[in-house]
Amino acid sequence: MSLARSPRFVPPALVRAPDTVVPLSFMQQRLWFIEQLEPGSAAYNVSVMFRLHGRLDRAALRDALQAVVNRHAALRTHFTDVLGEARQVVDDDFVLAMPIDEVREADVAAVARGEAQRAFDLATGPLVRVRLLAIDGGDHALIVVTHHSVCDQWSVGILIGEAAAFYRSAGASLPALAVTYPDFAVWQRSWMTADALAPQLAYWRAQLADIPDGLDLPSDRPRPATRSGRGARLFPRLPRGLVTSLIDFSRRERVTLYMTLLAAFDTLLWRYTGQSDVVTGAPIAGRNRHELEGLVGFFANTLVLRVGVDGERSFRDLVQRVRAVCLDAYAHQDVPFEQLVDAIKPTRDLSRTPIFEVMFGLQTPFPQVELGESTLAPTLLDAGTATFDLTVSWELQDGELAGWVEYNTDLFDAPTVERMIDHYRVLLEAAVTRPDDSLAALPLLGAAERDRVVYAWNRTHTSPPQVTHVAELFDAQARRTPDAIAVLAGDEPVTYRELDQRAERWAAILRARGCGP
Incomplete structure (x- = not known):
């Protein structure tokens, strides 16, 4: 059931802030707090690798990256404690290092993983680093790692796009930015008061009342008392024919592709756990003002999507229910997740993340960009960390859905997660062809697994032993x-x-x- 939407508070204009001690944004404050509890963790590193094919001017690439750092204050930021309160410090003289290493193709993934797992010191910085790998055969790989407190996925796209523009036209300038990330932090703090957010917080308190303590996915090992942040990634793909069917179904039902994908994923979680109250997290860009669209920084917010799954109802019904939940959440997206946690006050449990343990998203892929005589293409990277028990993210690429699935290795082994994604694919195929079937009737097992489970494992006939006593x-x-x-x-x-x-x-x-x- 969709809750009534509260009237939206219209924030003041976002303008340049006067020179002052700059507070942390609400999103940064949460990561600063986590860093004080778990110092030296790489769980909140944002890591991406780009392969460069063709002739590369290494000095020009470094200069282009430096120009981007000079342009965006967030990339020159670290944090300090002022009388018990964390503050942003922007280093106007920051020089970006770009070490270059000669490596074999076979060693690229391991080197990138090691770089992604190096922790940042938020109190001293820098909170961005790049490394260029010169690979035998003439190609290069550019590794970009930032701390999430100064950069999100959208920001990485800005960083690479602007670096390409500077590289192609040495000495060129881009239009001046209207505001900086410190301006945003001051502005956010000035208007996101308890009174301004009261209607939206009232919605979330009602929506998340009596929320379940956790989602108990069947795991390979018992949940440890404290989360370690260790993880791994798999990179599945959904085929073009299935994706076409999903898009056509979504269009007929007047929902987004994300809503259809989430409805199927909620069904899978219900089938795995037996819990009809399914709560997942959803990433959202958090850039609902035009001044923020081209700015590097941490703007991404997290929405909580709570969906009741009734196995007797049809998939078509569930899609519409998911649509209503998503639209209501989008209408109340101004509340930072950090303040939502404070307002809801979920049961504290060091073995779980607050409110939800599973994140599900549909992202815009990084584009391939031209660097003069070379091309720069994103490459999926396994950083060896996991923020949640399970994170599933999809991107539309050439008519297919390319995904990355990040999982907590304290709980799951790779074959378990692979089987889960295969069940998800089978469920999607059935859901778009038989949307009026009940959720309980939709299959999870592919033909080979069904034959193994139903028939091979049940071939129990055996001849009695030929003995006399x-x-x-x-x-x-x-x-x-x-x-x-x-x-x-x-x-x-x-x-x-x-x-x-x-x-x-x-x-x-x-x-x-x-x-x-």
Whole structure:
């Protein structure tokens, strides 16, 4: 059921802030707080690698990246403590280093992973680093790593796009930015008061009342008492034919592709857990003012999408329910997730992230850009970390859906996550062809897995052993596993070998006294 939408507060104009001590934005404040609790963690690194094909002017690339850093204050920012309050410090003299290393093609992924796992020091900076790999064969790989407090995925696209523009036209200038990220932080703090956000917070309190304590996905290992942030990534793809069907279905139902994908994912989570109250996180750009669209910084927000899944209802019904939940969430997106957590006050549990453990998104892919005589193409990177139990993100690429699935390796092994994504694909295929079937009736198993589970594992017929009495069965077992424990005599374990030897001694005594079969 969709809750009534509250009237939206119209914030004041975003203008240049006077020179002053600059506070952290609400998003930065949460990451600063996490850093104080878990210093030295790389869980909030934003890491991306770009492959460069063709002739490259390395000095021009470094100069272009430096020009972008000079243009965006967020990339020259670190944080300091002023009388117990964290503040932004912008280094106007920051010089970006770009070390260049010669590597073999076979070592590129490992080098990139190591770079992605190097933690930042938020108190000293810098919070951005780049590294260029010169690969045998003539290609290059550019690794860009920032801390999430100064950059989000949208910002990486800006960084690379502007670097390409500076590279192609050395000494060129781009239109001046209307505001800086510190201006945004001051502006956000000035108007996002409790009174201004009260109507939206009231919506979220009602929407998330009595929220479940967690989503208990079946895992390969018990949940540890404290999250470690260790993770890995898989990179699945959904085929063109399925994607075309999903887009056509979404158009007929007057929903976005994301809503259809989320409805199927919520169905999968319900089928896995049996929990009908499904809560997931959804990333949102947070750039709802034109002044912010071309600015590097941490603007991304997280929405909480709580969907009731009724297995007797159809997939078509669930899609419409997801649509209503999403639209209401979009209408109340001004509340930073950090303030939402403070308002909801979920049960604190160091083994789980607050409010939800699973994130699901549909992102805009980084474009391939031209660098003079070379091209710069994004490459998916496994950073070896996991922010949540499970993060699933898709991008439309050439008619297919390319995804990355980040999972907590304390909980899951790769084959488990691979099987989960395969179940998701089967579910999607059935949902768009049979949308009026009940959610409980939609299949999860592909043909091969179904044959294995339903038939192969149930072929239990066997011929009875060809023996004349039980003693022969025991003798055979004693030969197979002589050192296995056969019986406990009080606290004393007796192996098959020992039991066989004792039985032989007693048999000899009984035969000596005239006993027979």
